[in-house]
Amino acid sequence: MNKTIVLATDHAGFELKEHVKKFLSEKGFEVKDFGALEYDALDDYPDFIIPAAKFISEHKLIGIIFGGSGQGEAMAANRYKGVRAAVFYDGPDKIVSLSRQHNNANILSLGSRFIEPEHAINVIKLWISTAFEGGRHQKRIDKLDS
Numbered sequence: 620m621n622k623t624i625v626l627a628t629d630h631a632g633f634e635l636k637e638h639v640k641k642f643l644s645e646k647g648f649e650v651k652d653f654g655a656l657e658y659d660a661l662d663d664y665p666d667f668i669i670p671a672a673k674f675i676s677e678h679k680l681i682g683i684i685f686g687g688s689g690q691g692e693a694m695a696a697n698r699y700k701g702v703r704a705a706v707f708y709d710g711p712d713k714i715v716s717l718s719r720q721h722n723n724a725n726i727l728s729l730g731s732r733f734i735e736p737e738h739a740i741n742v743i744k745l746w747i748s749t750a751f752e753g754g755r756h757q758k759r760i761d762k763l764d765s
Contacts, residue, residue, distance in 0.1 A: 625682030632685025
């Protein structure tokens with residue numbers, strides 16, 4: 620697996636992104652941070668999520684994006700061919716592994732207002748370590764990308 624992970628957020632996810640960035644760096648991942656690089660209550664998520672999604676699409680990487688709910692961020696990211704962003708905001712962890720197993724999600728969009736930092740780290744560990752099953756699921760992804 621490529622050891623590069625892309626991160627992006629607006630103000631709502633800034634604190635959690637910084638927490639995750641520290642964790643990933645300590646685990647030996649190369650982090651490509653598209654911002655926000657400082658807290659600004661007036662920033663807008665498309666300014667950070669769109670460049671990150673384009674980069675993920677072009678370089679075939681994985682990423683973690685953050686926002687208040689993670690919904691708008693995933694919508695912005697999913698506009699790019701080859702990007703499959705799954706939203707998680709503190710529901711059953713199984714949804715995270717299924718996003719990888721069945722959908723080969725390459726972006727995890729976290730709703731920062733709904734998940735505690737340590738739970739987010741555990742979910743990220745699960746997401747990173749879960750492999751795509753391929754098989755019958757690949758034809759669905761091919762349809763999304765065509």
